[in-house]
Amino acid sequence: MTLTGMMLIGAESHRGRNGEIHAIDPSTGAKLEPAFGGGGTAEVDRACQLAWDAFDRFRETAPEDRAVFLEAVARNILDLGDALIVRAMAESGLPRARLEGERGRTVGQLRLFAAVVREGSWIGARIDPALPERAPLPRPDLRQRRIPLGPVAVFGASNFPLAFSVAGGDTASAFAAGCPVVVKAHSAHPGTSELVGRAVQAAVAECGLPEGVFSLIFGAGSSVGTALVADPRIKAVGFTGSRRGGVALMEVAAKRPEPIPVYAEMSSINPVFLLPAALAARAEALGRGFVASLTMGAGQFCTNPGILLAVDGPDLDRFVAAAVEALGGSAAPTMLTPGIHAAFDAGVAALAGNALVATLARGLDGDGPNRCRAALFATTADAFLDDPALREEVFGAASLLIRCPDLESLRAVAERLDGQLTATLHMDAADTGAAAVLLPTLERKAGRILANGWPTGVEVCHAMVHGGPFPATSDGRTTSVGTAAIERFLRPVCYQDIPADLLPQALRDGNPLGLWRRFDGALGRH
Numbered sequence: 001m002t003l004t005g006m007m008l009i010g011a012e013s014h015r016g017r018n019g020e021i022h023a024i025d026p027s028t029g030a031k032l033e034p035a036f037g038g039g040g041t042a043e044v045d046r047a048c049q050l051a052w053d054a055f056d057r058f059r060e061t062a063p064e065d066r067a068v069f070l071e072a073v074a075r076n077i078l079d080l081g082d083a084l085i086v087r088a089m090a091e092s093g094l095p096r097a098r099l100e101g102e103r104g105r106t107v108g109q110l111r112l113f114a115a116v117v118r119e120g121s122w123i124g125a126r127i128d129p130a131l132p133e134r135a136p137l138p139r140p141d142l143r144q145r146r147i148p149l150g151p152v153a154v155f156g157a158s159n160f161p162l163a164f165s166v167a168g169g170d171t172a173s174a175f176a177a178g179c180p181v182v183v184k185a186h187s188a189h190p191g192t193s194e195l196v197g198r199a200v201q202a203a204v205a206e207c208g209l210p211e212g213v214f215s216l217i218f219g220a221g222s223s224v225g226t227a228l229v230a231d232p233r234i235k236a237v238g239f240t241g242s243r244r245g246g247v248a249l250m251e252v253a254a255k256r257p258e259p260i261p262v263y264a265e266m267s268s269i270n271p272v273f274l275l276p277a278a279l280a281a282r283a284e285a286l287g288r289g290f291v292a293s294l295t296m297g298a299g300q301f302c303t304n305p306g307i308l309l310a311v312d313g314p315d316l317d318r319f320v321a322a323a324v325e326a327l328g329g330s331a332a333p334t335m336l337t338p339g340i341h342a343a344f345d346a347g348v349a350a351l352a353g354n355a356l357v358a359t360l361a362r363g364l365d366g367d368g369p370n371r372c373r374a375a376l377f378a379t380t381a382d383a384f385l386d387d388p389a390l391r392e393e394v395f396g397a398a399s400l401l402i403r404c405p406d407l408e409s410l411r412a413v414a415e416r417l418d419g420q421l422t423a424t425l426h427m428d429a430a431d432t433g434a435a436a437v438l439l440p441t442l443e444r445k446a447g448r449i450l451a452n453g454w455p456t457g458v459e460v461c462h463a464m465v466h467g468g469p470f471p472a473t474s475d476g477r478t479t480s481v482g483t484a485a486i487e488r489f490l491r492p493v494c495y496q497d498i499p500a501d502l503l504p505q506a507l508r509d510g511n512p513l514g515l516w517r518r519f520d521g522a523l524g525r526h
């Protein structure tokens with residue numbers, strides 16, 4: 001498929017006239033062709049109108065039809081073949097194996113949501129039949145189901161050009177819920193976005209759905225994204241990116257005459273606690289495992305282990321020696337964009353220049369632009385507690401070790417942390433008491449708590465939580481990965497004494513969709 005540089009507004013291709021966006025190959029710094037025309041308010045308006053026009057029909061598609069649509073999107077992405085991988089490699093600097101894996105995850109995610117839509121428990125059907133004889137007052141017939149919120153604005157993420165972008169988790173979960181989607185492509189990978197966008201656009205047509213189910217808009221800077229979130233026909237937002245960008249969009253959404261939910265996944269430093277017995281038993285293996293997790297993908301994961309906490313002593317010194325050796329020999333991969341690389345270098349320079357922080361190790365330097373030279377720093381618990389700058393995310397392969405005098409100080413530092421996507425415990429049986437003391441704090445701080453693993457690598461499944469209190473996300477009640485992500489785009493409606501032939505299929509007597517329903521309190525297929 002030849003790239004055109006055009007936006008996809010419903011069924012049409014449309015060249016934007018608001019400036020040009022060129023992807024940059026971060027491994028060479030070279031501009032990639034073609035130029036992508038930027039959109040403006042006219043394109044946002046048209047896409048939102050089409051999405052609104054499509055909403056009532058799309059939301060009432062039968063579960064089977066929506067599942068078939070999700071599967072068609074998945075198939076069309078695979079049919080793009082190697083051209084998709086080649087373009088994504090050029091635009092992101094990510095290696096082939098990573099992008100092939102990410103494509104598998106993207107397609108698997110769409111198919112998993114197809115299965116969720118068919119299974120139907122997301123509808124949340126509840127029926128409390130009328131009790132006309134109840135005294136002192138009769139009970140009316142009450143039936144509840146969940147309906148989609150409306151058109152959703154999705155912002156593609158720079159660090160996952162496939163799995164968190166045009167047809168990534170936000171889009172898949174919004175489609176599954178029955179929401180049309182308007183995507184604001186990330187300017188770092190417009191070509192990948194156009195390719196995937198055409199796969200989605202074709203699936204909409206193949207499935208006979210209204211064209212406004214999907215649009216894709218380009219735009220450098222903040223104006224297109226702001227206009228999209230401000231548009232009254234948009235009813236929710238999915239975002240993965242910087243804290244600054246996410247907070248700006250939260251403000252736009254909150255100031256609308258009708259405020260809407262923003263599901264923004266932003267910054268997280270993902271604390272890792274190295275408890276004493278685990279350190280004593282395997283300090284060197286932990287040091288090597290930590291560096292492998294830290295440097296994977298140039299550290300460009302929001303689950304990257306950005307701080308380590310441990311009680312100071314000879315076992316921690318063994319851990320540090322192994323980590324310093326592994327990190328000192330680590331290669332310098334290309335980062336996603338010149339901007340992300342510049343932000344990484346600035347974050348590392350700020351830590352290196354902090355009088356209370358020691359530089360323990362730097363990775364190897366690399367040839368070529370935008371290379372990520374990994375970094376490991378150390379500080380004390382007191383310094384960490386005093387200086388809020390030390391709690392900020394440095395996006396990339398940089399981590400800060402906090403040497404604590406004792407377990408009580410470790411807990412005090414944990415208590416001071418901001419909201420996190422993950423918190424990790426490395427522990428042995430003898431650490432159970434210390435872990436039990438930390439656990440209530442970690443539950444309050446993080447969306448996912450792991451033992452004896454590393455936070456990078458998020459399973460797409462039913463039990464996953466990829467979320468957490470602010471600033472990890474804008475709304476810690478939800479997840480952006482896994483099937484529970486569908487919940488973000490639904491709201492309950494109760495039908496009181498509504499005549500049978502006006503009721504939605506999901507709530508009719510006889511259970512025509514064969515759903516699990518809560519009938520008079522009892523869950524079953526009735």
Ligand SMILES: NC(=O)C1=CN([C@@H]2O[C@H](COP(=O)(O)OP(=O)(O)OC[C@H]3O[C@@H](n4cnc5c(N)ncnc54)[C@H](O)[C@@H]3O)[C@@H](O)[C@H]2O)C=CC1
Nearest residue numbers: 158186221222225226241242245248266267302340343395
């Ligand atoms: N924690 C995480 O998961 C991630 C964090 N980052 C951080 O973000 C920095 C910049 O990376 P980007 O991916 O470009 O994130 P970004 O937040 O700058 O941009 C993401 C998307 O939001 C839009 N956007 C940003 N600010 C906006 C505003 N004020 N109004 C309207 N739209 C806006 C952008 O146009 C883009 O489409 C990185 O250096 C890194 O520090 C980036 C990716 C993931």
Ligand SMILES: O=C(O)CCC(=O)C(=O)O
Nearest residue numbers: 300301302303456457458
């Ligand atoms: O899914 C993963 O492995 C990490 C997710 C992540 O880094 C992100 O959400 O930006």
